[in-house]
Every structure is written in C-alpha cells, then in structure tokens.
Amino acid sequence: MNVPVPLRSLTLRSPENYRGVLPLLPPKSWRVVPSPPVPPSGTTASDDFTAEGLLEQLGSLHTHRQPGSKAASRHQPLSLLWAISRISADRPRLTPWALFRAEVGPLLAEFGLPGSKVTPEYPFWHLRGSGLWELHGIDREAGSAPGVGALDSTQPVAGLTHTSAELLRDPLIRLQAVIKLCGTYFDGVDQRELLDRVGLAGYATADGLIDGDEDSDDQEGTAATERATGPAARRPRTFSELVRDPAIAREVKELHGHGCQVCGKRLQYKRRPYSEAAHIRGLGKPHNGPDELPNLLCLCPNHHVLFDGLEIYVDVNGMVRNTHGGGSVEQLRRHNGHRIDEAHLDYHRALCELNRVTRS
Ligand SMILES: [Zn+2]
Structure with a gap:
C-alpha cells in the first residue's frame, strides 16, 4: 500500500523518449517540404504559437468537400485525433508513411464520411496546410501531392510540428483539442466509439478507467x-x-x-x-x-x-x-x-x- 505512485515518472519525457524519436528524424540532407501558405486567420507554428492559435487552427481546417455535399471530409480531423493520441501515449510525433497508412487507413474507412474513399495519402500530405503538420523526406514541389506509389517508395515521415506537439503535451490543451475536433467535424458519428478506436478512450471517465x-x-x-x-x-x-x-x-x-x-x-x-x-x-x-x-x-x-x-x-x-x-x-x-x-x-x-x- 505504501508503494510510491509508479506512473508519474513515466509521464515525464525522458532522454529515452527523445532517443525513441531520433530514428524518425530526417537526416540533415533531407529537404523539408515547404508548407503552403498558412490560412489567413492563423498563426504560424513559431515560438508565439499559443493554445488559442492551435485550437483555432483545429477548428478551421481546410478540409475537402465532395461535390454537392456540405459535410467536410473527416480525413484531416481523424488524422489529427490519431496524432493527438500518439502524444497522449508518449509515442514519437513523426511517423513513417507505412505506419500512418496502416493505422489511419482503417480509421478513415470506419469513421470517414459515407461514400468517401480511403485515401490516407491525402491528409498525410495536405495537413501541412494547417500549419500544425510537417513532412520530411520526399523531394517534391509543395503544390503537387505525391501518390501512394511515390510515398511507398520514399517512405517520408510526417506528423505534428514540434511546437504543436509540445502544446498538446499539456493535458488540458490536449483535452480542449479533442473537444474542438469532436465538436467541429464529427456530427452524427459515435464519438465514444471513435475516441476508443483512436486510442483516447480514457477520456470517457474522470479516473481514466474505461466503463465496460x-x-x-x-x-x-x-x-x-x-x-x-x-x-x-x-x-x-x-x-x-x-x-x-x-x-x-x-x-x-x-x-x-x-x-x-x-x-x-x-x-x-x-x-x-x-x-x-x-x-x-x-x-x-x-x-x-x-x-x-x-x-x-x-x-x-x-x-x-x-x-x-x-x-x-x-x-x-x-x-x-x-x-x-x-x-x-x-x-x-x-x-x-x-x-x-x-x-x-x-x-x-x-x-x-x-x-x-x-x-x-
Ligand atoms: Zn453526496
């Protein structure tokens, strides 16, 4: 009973944690793919990027709309929820394309708009436009999206920017980000199921225990x-x-x-x-x-x-x-x-x- 709480030390980011990210960082010779212009209302991901700016960007993603449909595509918000759950689990913020495709692809199939195609390559590339996402390791002009073949052969890495990821390590900001995404893009979705599948089920109760x-x-x-x-x-x-x-x-x-x-x-x-x-x-x-x-x-x-x-x-x-x-x-x-x-x-x-x- 008097055993000290063992978990608290695990939540701190250790050198181990950083070493876990190192293999995913691009070699110096890799060119960072330039990001397209940031939305006018937004702030660039710089030192003065705040939680308010982050939440604003999350609520105003440049999502694709299918012709004749008012609903925004859920590809980008789903990818971001997935990325946030990685931060919550202390996993590296940058992921290789193969892993992104394997983990996000099924989420798009399950929670994407009815009839939308499962195209993880789109958010992997286009999320750069949010100012919250970066991509390394593919030599290509910013405007032209690479196809699956190009991504498969080059295996670039992508994920939340360092600044966004650091902000999202704060549990309250992370929670507000999840609320913003759920409230903005997932009307009509079983969101508890969604959070469960994305890896954020612990938010369903105050003590983090999943009610069965x-x-x-x-x-x-x-x-x-x-x-x-x-x-x-x-x-x-x-x-x-x-x-x-x-x-x-x-x-x-x-x-x-x-x-x-x-x-x-x-x-x-x-x-x-x-x-x-x-x-x-x-x-x-x-x-x-x-x-x-x-x-x-x-x-x-x-x-x-x-x-x-x-x-x-x-x-x-x-x-x-x-x-x-x-x-x-x-x-x-x-x-x-x-x-x-x-x-x-x-x-x-x-x-x-x-x-x-x-x-x-
Ligand atoms: Zn009482």
Missing part, C-alpha cells in the same frame, strides 16, 4: 471492494496499476468529517463514518493527475460515482452542476484547511464538456 457497461462485472466487484475497505490499490483492466497514498485520502475525509462536499451527507457503515476520497483529475493516463490533497474531494459514494462518471462538475463559481442540462445541484462545500487546485476543476470541467459533446 454490461460486461464489467469484474470491475464492479473491484469497485465494491474498494468502497467497502476505503482507499486501496486500483486494478483497472487496461491500465497500469495505481496505488494511492492512504494518508492523504484519510486526511481529506477527516478534514470534512466524512461529510460529502456535494450533498453534505455523513454515512455510517458498520457503525463507523464512511466517505470516499475522489481525485478531481484522475491519476492514470491520460489524465496524469497528482495524488495530493488539492486534487481530492471528500464525497459520498453516489456523488463519487457521478463525479467520476462526468455526470456532475463544479463550475467556476463553485456550484456543482449536472453535465447534461447544466442544472445546479448544490454549492460545493469547502473547508479552510483544504485548498482545492482550481486547475484540476478546470480539467474536470473540460472532460465533462467532452462527455457532453460526444453524447449528443
């Missing part, structure tokens, strides 16, 4: 055990094990006298007070929240489930609201000895927004 719906008997068993015994090791099915610090969980409960910070109820269980310590920003990937007091709430089991399930959030004024409909529930109860980091509440709110966007 009907087939989650084993997980419910784990959760029930945890609730009965207080804070304990979590064993999610698809994520590395996380171990919480029982001392800070106890501290937040004692500070609030086991009263739920949402409804104020104090439960008794086996003749003892019972409450739960909830992380505002989940510990595991993709959230990477810290295991510390400002990232905890003391909640009753009902509100813990609703909070983790993104059904309730705390607004900027400290009012607890329903994610769907926005109705107020209660004012969050605070304690002077328990400072809450507002950045974590921001993050949780953004997750709830994604949850709202992807369920509508």
Whole structure:
C-alpha cells in the first residue's frame, strides 16, 4: 500500500523518449517540404504559437468537400485525433508513411464520411496546410501531392510540428483539442466509439478507467471492494496499476468529517463514518493527475460515482452542476484547511464538456 505512485515518472519525457524519436528524424540532407501558405486567420507554428492559435487552427481546417455535399471530409480531423493520441501515449510525433497508412487507413474507412474513399495519402500530405503538420523526406514541389506509389517508395515521415506537439503535451490543451475536433467535424458519428478506436478512450471517465457497461462485472466487484475497505490499490483492466497514498485520502475525509462536499451527507457503515476520497483529475493516463490533497474531494459514494462518471462538475463559481442540462445541484462545500487546485476543476470541467459533446 505504501508503494510510491509508479506512473508519474513515466509521464515525464525522458532522454529515452527523445532517443525513441531520433530514428524518425530526417537526416540533415533531407529537404523539408515547404508548407503552403498558412490560412489567413492563423498563426504560424513559431515560438508565439499559443493554445488559442492551435485550437483555432483545429477548428478551421481546410478540409475537402465532395461535390454537392456540405459535410467536410473527416480525413484531416481523424488524422489529427490519431496524432493527438500518439502524444497522449508518449509515442514519437513523426511517423513513417507505412505506419500512418496502416493505422489511419482503417480509421478513415470506419469513421470517414459515407461514400468517401480511403485515401490516407491525402491528409498525410495536405495537413501541412494547417500549419500544425510537417513532412520530411520526399523531394517534391509543395503544390503537387505525391501518390501512394511515390510515398511507398520514399517512405517520408510526417506528423505534428514540434511546437504543436509540445502544446498538446499539456493535458488540458490536449483535452480542449479533442473537444474542438469532436465538436467541429464529427456530427452524427459515435464519438465514444471513435475516441476508443483512436486510442483516447480514457477520456470517457474522470479516473481514466474505461466503463465496460454490461460486461464489467469484474470491475464492479473491484469497485465494491474498494468502497467497502476505503482507499486501496486500483486494478483497472487496461491500465497500469495505481496505488494511492492512504494518508492523504484519510486526511481529506477527516478534514470534512466524512461529510460529502456535494450533498453534505455523513454515512455510517458498520457503525463507523464512511466517505470516499475522489481525485478531481484522475491519476492514470491520460489524465496524469497528482495524488495530493488539492486534487481530492471528500464525497459520498453516489456523488463519487457521478463525479467520476462526468455526470456532475463544479463550475467556476463553485456550484456543482449536472453535465447534461447544466442544472445546479448544490454549492460545493469547502473547508479552510483544504485548498482545492482550481486547475484540476478546470480539467474536470473540460472532460465533462467532452462527455457532453460526444453524447449528443
Ligand atoms: Zn453526496
């Protein structure tokens, strides 16, 4: 139980991580393919490129439209979601054409506009026009798109620019980027399925655990055990094990006298007070929240489930609201000895927004 949280160190980018990227970087002799002019409203991917600029670019991609169709092609946004999930997983930002084709091709087939062709070579090349994407290793004029044959024989690498990738390493910016793409380009798509397939399924809940719906008997068993015994090791099915610090969980409960910070109820269980310590920003990937007091709430089991399930959030004024409909529930109860980091509440709110966007 006192094992230190093992995952946090993995989220830092290490020299190993950089060495993992090195083989993908072009040799010096490779010419960087010039990018076409950046859209007028946009900012170039330079040092002053900000999160706002990034989100604006994501929302105004120059997507192809089929004749007679109002819907924008989903090739570029799908490729970007895929690229963002690579950042989330600490995979190298640049990928060789063969890997891009193998991984993005099936996404285009499954989530592209009905009737659209599966042409991963288009976003691989044309995303350069977004100002967020770069391509190395093919000698060609910027205007003429290479065909599959040329890409296969030269195997160029492409991916998010260094600046975009660095911005997207911030979990909140990454989450906002996912919301922007989902909300702008994927009307009528099963977006939860999409996020799952792209590798961003962890955003479906606040604790990063994937809810298995009907087939989650084993997980419910784990959760029930945890609730009965207080804070304990979590064993999610698809994520590395996380171990919480029982001392800070106890501290937040004692500070609030086991009263739920949402409804104020104090439960008794086996003749003892019972409450739960909830992380505002989940510990595991993709959230990477810290295991510390400002990232905890003391909640009753009902509100813990609703909070983790993104059904309730705390607004900027400290009012607890329903994610769907926005109705107020209660004012969050605070304690002077328990400072809450507002950045974590921001993050949780953004997750709830994604949850709202992807369920509508
Ligand atoms: Zn409650």
